[in-house]
Structure formats: structure tokens, C-alpha cells
Amino acid sequence: MNMKYEIVIGLETHVELNTNSKIFCSCGGHSSPKEPNDCVCPACSGMPGMLPVMNKRVVELAVTAGLMLNCNINKYTTFDKKNYYYPDLPCAYQITQLNHPICTDGCVTLKTSEGARDIRIKQIHMEEDAGKLVHGGNSSFVDFNRTSVPLIEIVTQPDFRSAEEVVTYLNKLKSMFISGGISECEEGAMRCDVNISVRPEGSEEFGVRTEIKNMASFEAIERAIKYESQRHIDAIEFETEELVQETRRFDDVSGKTFAMRNKETEADYRYFPDANLMPIIIDDEWLEEIKAAKPEAIDEKAEQYRLAGISDKEIDMLMSNHKISSLLDDTIALGCNAKDTAAWILTDCAGILRKDGKTFNDLAVTAEKLAAIIKMVDEGKINRNIGKKILIAVVESDVDPIAYCKENGFDKKVDASAVESVIDGVIANNPQAIADYKAGKTKALMALFGACMKELKGAADPAVIKELLENKVKSL
Amino acid sequence: MKYYVTQLNDKGNIAVDDTLLVKGAVTSAGSRILDGFKPLFSAEAVERLESKGYSVSGKTHVGEFGLDLVGEFSYYSEKEDELKGAAAELVANGDVKAALGVDINGAPRRAAAMSGVKFLKTTYGTVSRYGVISTAASGETVGVYGKDTDSIKEVVSVIAGHDDKDGTSLRHDSYEYKNDLDITSMKVCIIKDLVNKADDAVKAEINAFVDSLKADGVTVDEIDCNLFEIANTAWQILMTAETCNNVSRYDGVKYGHRAKEYRNIDELYVNSRTEGFNFLTKAVILYGSDVLSKNRYKDCYDKSLRVRRVVAEGIEKILADYDAILTPVCSSAKYEAYDINEAFVKVFDESVFTATANLTGIPALACGKVQLIGKAFAESTLLSLAKSVERKGE
Secondary structure, three states: OOOOEEEEEEEEEEEEOOOOEOOOOOOEOOOOOOOOOOOOOOOOOOOOOOOOOOOHHHHHHHHHHHHHOOOEEOOEEOOEEEEOOOOOOOOOEEEEOOOOOOEEEEEEEEEEOOEEEEEEEEEEEEEEOOOEEEEEOOEEEEEOOOOOOEEEEEEEOOOEOOHHHHHHHHHHHHHHHHHOOOOOOOOOOEEEEEEEEEEEOOOOOOOOOEEEEEEOOHHHHHHHHHHHHHHHHHHHHOOOOOOOOEEEEEEOOOOEEEEEEEOOOOOOOOOEEOOOOOOEEOOHHHHHHHHHHOOOOHHHHHHHHHHOOOOHHHHHHHHOOHHHHHHHHHHHHOOOOHHHHHHHHHHHHHHHHHHOOOOHHHOOOOHHHHHHHHHHHHOOOOOHHHHHHHHHHHHHHOOOHHHHHHHOOOOOOOOHHHHHHHHHHHHHHOHHHHHHHHOOOOHHHHHHHHHHHHHOOOOOOHHHHHHHHHHHHHOO | OOOEEEEOOOOOOEEEEOOEOOOOOOOOOOOHHHOOOOOOOOOHHHHHHHHOOOOEEEEEOOOHHHOOOOOOOOOOOOOOOEOOOHHHHHHHOOOOOEEEEEEOOOHHHHHHHHHOOEEEEOOOOOEOOOOEOOOOOOOOEEEEEEOOHHHHHHHHHHHEOOOOOOOOOOOOOOOOOOOOOOOOOOEEEEEHHHHHOOOHHHHHHHHHHHHHHHHOOOEEEEEOOOHHHHHHHHHHHHHHHHHHHHHHHOOOOOOOOOOOOOOOHHHHHHHHHHHHOOHHHHHHHHHHHHHHOOOOOHHHHHHHHHHHHHHHHHHHHHHHHOOEEEEEOOOOOOOEOOOHHHHHHHHHHHOOOOHHHHHHOOOEEEEOOEEEEOOOOOHHHHHHHHHHHHHHHO
16 A cells, blocks of 8 residues: 555643732742742642632733634633542642633644645633642652643644644744743743544545643654654554554653553543632623733734844744843833844843853843933943943843943043044053054054053944054054 | 530630631541641631631531531531530520531531521622632532521621632622511511421421511411422532532542551542541532533533522522512421431432522521521521511510
8 A cells, every 4th residue: 555644633732821820829820939839828739718719810811812823702701620639639620611711713824834824723721730749769749839820721623734833833832922921931831732643645534533641842742743643654554553542641762652541441520610710701891901911913023023124033032032022122112223222132131141141031121221221322422332331230230321321431421632642642652562563463453452442441432443543553 | 525626715705617717726527537637727707707806616516518417427526316516506505606607508507497596598609608618619608506686697797798719709789787677568488398398396386487477467478389309409419519529639648637558649549538538428429420420410410500590590580579488497306316328318308498598599597497598688688587586585
């Protein structure tokens, strides 16, 4: 046989939301606490007498995600309980949405090597995360820091036809959610279940479906899909094994998938409505508020940056970090030039952070301070080098840029005659350097330049100094 | 210690059932599975009373999770031949001004009937359930035991009100309770079928109560109504399902009772729960798991949710014509000790009188063995009718 096969994939993606508190209590949200069980209260550890109280922000972020993925936002949405026993699940049930999810029927368009592809979104629902087990010695320990951290689960229709499409989709979700402030999408904050089947090309019927659970890295997802689809094809083509509907796990080391449980032994989760949480009604007024606060769609935003002259590479950097893209947006809003500001952030700030072994996530510069520096440069009060000096002080010690500039005398206007007299002095004091230069050692000029810069404390434009110096030395 | 699991203050004026949390006091809801559990916070109702100067005398015995007739199956109390509720007895003896209880399936109302006192099951959503050891979340409510309507009125006025910590707490305009409304033009209907289920002693008490109302100008009619049987079946389904789910957190991992013998996590769960729950709770868990299972959900749980709406509409219709519905609280004037193996069926049958109020969230006042049921937020009507009968006894 020489049949061609089509791979059919549907995805369930869990994304940790970027909220200040957990979904049903006031414990801190996504920001990872340092010690186990640091971020736990009677509610999220499932003690008797506690009641869940809905975090409004979770609803707003879920709606925002739904708007970004072109979903219907359901005005009436409810929570259900999913029952199963596991030590990391303190109540022995998870609060999730089964019957009335918050968003349904969306669509996202992917750019692939074969053109644009539409992936239909079946639904987005809100739910709480579980805790985690830590095994050590003869004991197992439970850490509830992650219990009740808010998640959204995005369920697609079986519309993917290759591992590449899946990875493109996940990268798009990631950029969208980061730039939209929905999730930081850090390591482990985005987890996928992959439903996969194969069928002869042209066939309308679906093949036997298997589900690979809980993968956190895009690379693992890609490898798992490639392995699993080949396993299905081999099973059909060479009758190597009988395919059954089952849940599998991907082993990162061997690169293979292994059966966890099949359809017959699948748990009955006994879903039912959670009586402790009243239905949530999203009225028009609230929906409009969320729409108004919604960040622009990622494609529109990237296009705007592109029009402003920001390079594709810089756009990629901005799109993958919500913090710096909002710093850029806020600084532009204060009247600064987009392209110039992007350079200040992506080149100058990045350089300073790198020197200190830090990343953009450590950057604490406010848009107001950055704009103050850029404006001083633009208005010619200081040159760019001085601006950079001030930026270092702002990044490292959070000084006030205008006050810092004054204190250090950076804002003193240095007129041309003052510069000239400094240069003359330097020439007069360095006869040996002049002689060396005349003898063809061009490097000697750099020493003179350095001396001028030192004396002028960087207060004059280096380019101007260099030109003046060179002309003077040459004419000697 | 006959009535108390833990006595906190012998000058205290409010007793609190062991299904409600009191900060720092061992709270086990009558169950071994919560043995030694010390809550980190008090129930909202307890907090409100303490902030108004009331003090908690102690935690009173309840049947495990409040699921039995009147409190006969507590892990912690001694067995008696004649069944009485601990909090109701304390109130009857005059040891405390009032007591707080949680009405899940009628136990506090029946306890009031056995001790000849009153228990007000409040409208769902008017008293915060924050700090209730929850079993049947969609119908359980905090209520008040009192010897007379004055004390109930006083205490319920303190504990009722919106609470942000409870997502089902309502925002009502006023939480003012009265027991002196003019009842002379009020109309009450008696559910004939339910009265027929009661023994002669209960019937006699009902007749005396009705005569007293009539003497005060209240119109009393007898009506036929089949909703109570249907409501009971629906509530037993919802109540067991929700209870099964809510007690599933008691697994021996985090607090309370943990079995000594286990070789793995499954045995830790199974052995702890086998030892920790009594036979009635186990029956409720099994029944509740069954009605939620994939094959039964639609015909049992889902249908019960729809029955709830039908019953609520039917009762609403009756209460459009009448100010209150009058029924017995219990089938007999006395409960004798019985074997726990019979408990599930016994409680199921006896709840035909009480389940409608749990299912639909409306208030019910047990005045001895007579029950008055009213519209949502009509507690004052019930208290005023009861007050008129009370006055004759003075």
C-alpha cells in the first residue's frame, strides 16, 4: 500500500492568568512564592467552612482572551465541580466550567508556509489549577501554592493538520497573551493536551483518537505529535498494533508516548453545578468596559510598530514581553518618537541590564522618567551620551532624571569657544602626543580626544569635539 | 458535658452547633473524620453575635454532618433511649438564650419539635454560610433555636445580612425582623396529606395551634397538595449529591482523622474514610455518587434541579393566596433509639415535612411540632403568627 495520510489534531491549552490574586480567594496569584505553602489560606487549601468568592479580574481576562480569539462572549456563565481524588487537589474536586463556558465559537488565523489557515476555537473556560506533589525520601509532600491559581482552557476544533501548525498557533497565543497582559506565559504557565488521529487523505471520517496529556514545552509537543502520528500510521499501514481510544503521556527522554488509561477505565468525573457560585451575568455595560480596556490585537499592534519604523527583530522582542511593549506604548503616549524610544529600551536599557546580569523583567524604569530623558536629548539640553549616563543612574538607582542631570551639571550649556579653549589647552599640554601623531601614529589622536572628553566631563557632543580636535591638530 | 462537645464559657448565652466554626475551638460536625480539627476562623454568624456582645457558651453535639433525625448519630455523644437534640435541650432548659444550628435536612427543626422549643430556618442567602461545615450547599441555612419568638427575633436580626465572603449571600433591602405584625386578616392553609402522616399527639398539638390562630382572627383552610412528596425526593437527591461532593475533601491527608494502617495513598484514603464516617454518611455518599454518575445524572440530578423549579412555582402559587402554610414538623411526638442501618430510609421518610423549605430556600419555623412555612423573606409573618399562639400560653 502506498496511501497518503492526513493528521488531525485538536488542542486543549491551559494558560495561567496574570492576576494579583487566586481565582476564589485573596491569596497572591501567579507570582511564584519562594517557599512551599507560602501562598495558602483556609479557602484554597480546602478547609471546612470556606466558600469560594469569584475574582472579577479572572472573568475580565477570560473575556479579553475570547475577544482576541474572535469568540462569542456568553452573557450567562456558570461553574461546575469536577470530582476526583488526588492529594494535590485539596477539596477532591476542581471548580471548572462544563455547561456554560464563558466564550464559545471563536477563530484564529495562522500564517503557515501553505498560506493562511483558520483554526476554529470551540470554547474558552475558566478553572482553578491544582497544587503539586513533591516526592522525597520515603515521603511525599503537598504544596498548595498553585491550587486555585486561575487558568483559562482554550479548546480548539480538530483543525490542525501538522505539528508545525500547532507550534505556530501556540506561538501566536503566547505573543497575544503576553502583549495583552493576559498571561506572562512563563515556563509551565502554558500546558497542552493534544488530541490526535490520522485518516487516509480525502477521507471525511475521523480515525481512532488518542490524547497526549499535559505537555509544557512547544518542542516536546512537536516531537510528541510527530511520534504519535507516525505510530498511528504504522498501526494502520503495517498493522503493528490495534489503535484504541486512550490517554497517553509523552516521555521526553525516549521521545515516545505511553498509554495511561483507556476509554473503559476512564474516570467518571461526576460533573455537577457548583451551588456556591452564582451564575455570572456579563451585561453590555461590563462587556463594553472590557472591550475598551482590551489591548489592540497583536497583528494590528505589530503593524503599527512597523509603520513607525521599528525593525521586525525589535517587534518580535516587544511582542514577547508585555512589560517592555507597554513601557514603549506609555512613553510614546508621553510624546516621544516610537522608533527612537524603541532604541532607548531595546538597545540602551537592554545593555545596562545585561551588564548587571539582569533581564527586562527586572527593568523598573517608568515611562515618565524615560520620556524625561528622551525629551532632554531631543530638546538639545544634553547630548545622547549624557542621556545614557542618566539612564544608567535611573535603571540602577531609580534617581529622578531631571534632578540628577542638574546635580551633576550635565545641563550646563557648553559653548563652542569653551570647547575650543579646552582643546587648545590639551594640545598645549601634550606635545609628545602631537609629535607621535605627526609621525603617523593616528592612535595618538584618541588619547587627546580622551583628555578633552575628560576635561569637558562629557558635556559637549563627542562628534563636535572630535571634528574640532582633528582640524586643529592637522593644521598645526 | 451531656450537651456540649466543648464548653467554652459557662456564662455564655448562645450555644453553637458543632456544624459551625468557632475559632480555636475543636469543630468536628459530630464526625470522627474531623477529629481534633481546630478552625482558624469563626463562622460569620458567630462573629456577628460576638461583635454585639453575645458570648458562645460552647459547641453542641450534632449528628454526623447534621444528616440524621435530631442528632442521635454523633461520634462524640452518649446514646440515649429517647432522641433529643443537644442545642434544643439547652434552650428548653433555659441554660442559654438561643442557639445557632445549620438546617440541612430538617434536623434542627425536628430537634425543636422534640424539646418543645422553636427553630427558625431562615431564607436561603440571608444568613452567611461562611464558616458552616458545608454539606448541601444549595439548601443548607443557618438558623436559630429559641424558647420564644422574642429571642429568635433578637438573634436573627444580628446574624442576618449580606456578607461578601459568601457568594450566595443576597443583597436585601432590609434585614429587620418583627414578631408583632397584625395577623387578624392573615390566611393560613393546612396541608391535609401531611397532617394525616402524623400521630395523634402531633395532631392534637396542631389542632390546639390552629384553634389559637382562629381565635385571633386568622383564616385557616385545609388544602390538598402533592408537592411535598416530590420535593422530598428531589431534595434527597440534591442533598446527597452535594454532601457526597463536599465531604470528599475529608481524605485523611490534610487534617482530622488519618488511619494508622496504610501502604499507599489509596489505602490512606479508603482506610481513613472507612474509619472516619458513620454508616449514615456512607449511605449518603453512595447515594449521592450514584445520582451524579454519568448514566444517572440526567434522570436523577438534572431532573431534581428541574423539579426544584416546579415545586418553587407551585409553593409560590399557594403562598400568593395564603400568608403561611401549616404542616407537622415530624410524624411522631417522640423518637425512640434505632439502629443506624435504618437511618438513611428513616431520615428520608421523615424529611417529607421539612425538605420543601430546604429545596426552595424559603423560611420555615418549627414551633414545637407545628411548622409554619412562608414566602422568601417572610420570617416576620411566621414569627408573628407563632407569637400570637405563644401569648396565650403566658
